[in-house]
Amino acid sequence: MKILVVDDHHFNRELMGFILSDHGYDSVEAINGAQACEIFSSTSDIDLVLMDINMPVMDGYEATQRIKATLGDKLVPVLFVTALDDDETLTKCLTVGGDDFVAKPVNESVLLAKLHAHQRTILIHRQLEETNKALEYHRRVMEREHAIVDHVFQNGLKQIDVNCPNLKTHVSPMSMFNGDLYLAAPSPTGGLYVLLGDFTGHGLSAAIGCLPVSNIFSAMAEKHVSVGDMAREINLRLQSLLPSNMFFCAVIIELSQSGDRLSIWAGGMNDILVLDKQGDLIDRLASLHMPLGILNDHEFDTEVRVYHPQMESRVFVYTDGVIEACNNDGEQFGEPRLEALLNTHPEDNVEAVWAAVEEFQHGGVQEDDISMVELLCSPLSLLDSNGKLLSVSNANQLERETLPWVLSLTLSPAHMREGVVIPELLNVINNIRGVGSHKDLLYTILTELYNNALEYGLLKLDSELKLEPEGFTAYYKARECLLRDLDEGEIVFSLSVVPSSEQQPPSLIFSFTDTGKGFDFVDVANAGEEDDLSFGRGIDMVRALCDSLEYSNQGRTVEVTYLLT
Amino acid sequence: MSITCIGTGNKEVTLTLEETFDFNCVEKFRMAYEEIDPEVCHKLVIDMRKTHYMDSSALGMLINMQKYWLGRCENIRIVNSNPQIRKIFTISRFDKKFTID
Numbered sequence: 001m002k003i004l005v006v007d008d009h010h011f012n013r014e015l016m017g018f019i020l021s022d023h024g025y026d027s028v029e030a031i032n033g034a035q036a037c038e039i040f041s042s043t044s045d046i047d048l049v050l051m052d053i054n055m056p057v058m059d060g061y062e063a064t065q066r067i068k069a070t071l072g073d074k075l076v077p078v079l080f081v082t083a084l085d086d087d088e089t090l091t092k093c094l095t096v097g098g099d100d101f102v103a104k105p106v107n108e109s110v111l112l113a114k115l116h117a118h119q120r121t122i123l124i125h126r127q128l129e130e131t132n133k134a135l136e137y138h139r140r141v142m143e144r145e146h147a148i149v150d151h152v153f154q155n156g157l158k159q160i161d162v163n164c165p166n167l168k169t170h171v172s173p174m175s176m177f178n179g180d181l182y183l184a185a186p187s188p189t190g191g192l193y194v195l196l197g198d199f200t201g202h203g204l205s206a207a208i209g210c211l212p213v214s215n216i217f218s219a220m221a222e223k224h225v226s227v228g229d230m231a232r233e234i235n236l237r238l239q240s241l242l243p244s245n246m247f248f249c250a251v252i253i254e255l256s257q258s259g260d261r262l263s264i265w266a267g268g269m270n271d272i273l274v275l276d277k278q279g280d281l282i283d284r285l286a287s288l289h290m291p292l293g294i295l296n297d298h299e300f301d302t303e304v305r306v307y308h309p310q311m312e313s314r315v316f317v318y319t320d321g322v323i324e325a326c327n328n329d330g331e332q333f334g335e336p337r338l339e340a341l342l343n344t345h346p347e348d349n350v351e352a353v354w355a356a357v358e359e360f361q362h363g364g365v366q367e368d369d370i371s372m373v374e375l376l377c378s379p380l381s382l383l384d385s386n387g388k389l390l391s392v393s394n395a396n397q398l399e400r401e402t403l404p405w406v407l408s409l410t411l412s413p414a415h416m417r418e419g420v421v422i423p424e425l426l427n428v429i430n431n432i433r434g435v436g437s438h439k440d441l442l443y444t445i446l447t448e449l450y451n452n453a454l455e456y457g458l459l460k461l462d463s464e465l466k467l468e469p470e471g472f473t474a475y476y477k478a479r480e481c482l483l484r485d486l487d488e489g490e491i492v493f494s495l496s497v498v499p500s501s502e503q504q505p506p507s508l509i510f511s512f513t514d515t516g517k518g519f520d521f522v523d524v525a526n527a528g529e530e531d532d533l534s535f536g537r538g539i540d541m542v543r544a545l546c547d548s549l550e551y552s553n554q555g556r557t558v559e560v561t562y563l564l565t
Numbered sequence: 566m567s568i569t570c571i572g573t574g575n576k577e578v579t580l581t582l583e584e585t586f587d588f589n590c591v592e593k594f595r596m597a598y599e600e601i602d603p604e605v606c607h608k609l610v611i612d613m614r615k616t617h618y619m620d621s622s623a624l625g626m627l628i629n630m631q632k633y634w635l636g637r638c639e640n641i642r643i644v645n646s647n648p649q650i651r652k653i654f655t656i657s658r659f660d661k662k663f664t665i666d
Contacts, residue, residue: 224614258666440649443618469629538621544656
């Protein structure tokens with residue numbers, strides 16, 4: 001430990017120096033305040049100062065003030081060494097920044113005891129400083145990591161761009177990361193999937209599960225699975241991912257495009273509230289299941305509640321944070337307050353509830369994530385952010401020109417027996433640019449034409465067989481037998497792709513030619529005129545789906561043109 | 566590949582069809598709807614969320630099903646059909662025979 005001794009009397013400095021060196025302290029000396037300041041600023045390792053008061057050039061008070069002013073957070077105790085012991089002097093010593101006094105003449109054991117005491121303080125102060133530094137370092141590391149995680153969340157939780165006038169939402173996380181999760185996605189049939197859930201806890205640890213859930217949700221919405229199967233998939237993932245004391249309460253809803261059919265899977269959430277057109281609370285739908293992430297897959301229950309709401313009724317879903325918000329007396333907002341508020345028919349329920357909760361909390365600290373969703377049950381129109389109507393076919397628009405393919409295939413009875421002709425053909429055709437969203441209808445068209453060629457052309461089946469339900473079965477039994485025994489004949493398929501021109505979009509021209517005896521296509525085409533018949537719709541249907549349909553070659557060849565619009 | 570049948574409460578029974586609904590399903594589909602107990606089924610729902618491919622025999626099967634259930638249940642709905650399938654229903658005027666949404 002290095003001590004600066006400041007005294008204008010040579011004798012005092014020498015005495016002090018002896019005592020200090022006797023006990024293993026280093027010391028440096030200054031003859032007045034000014035020199036003390038100079039030495040102090042040029043020597044960085046001085047741990048303590050022994051300061052006389054009355055000195056020429058600069059006194060001890062001033063020197064102490066100057067030295068202390070340069071210290072910042074560092075602790076270097078200044079002990080005044082003085083013969084004066086009046087209150088005024090002692091008070092001044094402390095007000096200019098001194099830490100203690102030693103009486104003159106100096107008593108060796110008192111001086112040493114004081115030095116020891118201040119050494120302890122210095123040690124504690126240094127430890128504190130180091131701890132603070134470490135804390136500051138960790139705070140910076142955490143901030144940086146949070147920023148990275150936040151970035152990942154922003155990208156990973158990318159919401160599907162759904163702008164739906166039927167949806168009103170409020171989401172306010174308690175901290176940077178949200179343990180509540182709200183997701184919405186259009187269904188391929190123009191309906192809407194909505195998920196609102198609440199992970200155990202809040203903050204980053206709760207939010208971590210949002211990523212896999214959001215990925216599963218959007219992938220499964222695209223595949224158009226039922227909300228029960230969606231819940232099962234999420235459960236399976238969370239069960240393997242989360243520690244056993246963590247789970248995910250959630251409501252998953254699918255609203256049909258017509259707005260009058262809700263499929264609901266709800267686990268561990270507050271009752272879903274149903275409000276009629278006037279805004280009166282008419283129904284509470286309780287969660288039927290356990291939260292997600294608890295049950296094993298084989299115990300999991302995918303049962304879905306199907307609810308047929310009245311037109312323009314509304315469904316209100318909320319997380320715990322809403323009713324568990326506390327006021328200054330520790331009282332919770334509670335369900336009764338929520339329901340009473342909704343029954344006053346505010347103009348915007350979500351906004352009104354949030355305003356009420358905020359007022360109730362009275363500027364206090366929000367203790368959980370708070371989220372709400374309100375869904376209006378009326379026919380849906382889903383818009384993207386540009387206000388354009390979202391639809392499946394929009395997504396598959398032609399980007400580049402279609403190539404002028406020509407494809408031909410000759411099928412023998414052996415090929416026909418394999419039963420995979422149409423799926424394989426469709427796989428090939430699906431690779432033609434622009435076909436994507438037409439795949440489903442092309443399946444219908446190809447199947448119809450192929451089956452006609454096979455059943456009427458080669459197998460000579462009679463569709464009258466299908467008049468009765470039993471006949472329907474008999475017909476297909478007969479088809480099976482005849483096909484099994486078929487040993488001659490072929491069906492030739494051909495396809496040409498006509499790229500778009502100024503007059504029309506790209507089109508596909510298909511033809512099927514069979515080597516049968518031909519048939520009276522006029523007769524077959526008219527068979528479906530009676531509405532209740534269970535057969536004979538095929539050709540009419542194909543005709544309606546295609547731009548043109550023509551038979552030739554006594555019914556052995558059929559050619560259709562399909563526009564890729 | 567299978568057709569699944571589950572009760573969804575309120576005496577409503579849902580039959581969920583597979584990706585392809587064509588003549589290969591004739592027997593399976595008929596068995597599925599004939600096995601439902603009319604006592605527990607007042608409303609029948611055909612869920613086509615998974616169905617992409619359909620031929621005209623599928624329409625025949627639906628007509629047969631409707632004939633079978635006529636007078637036994639109040640209402641048959643076809644739900645979650647994709648836009649292509651819905652187009653086929655519209656073309657064949659099935660929207661007049663079934664509730665389709």
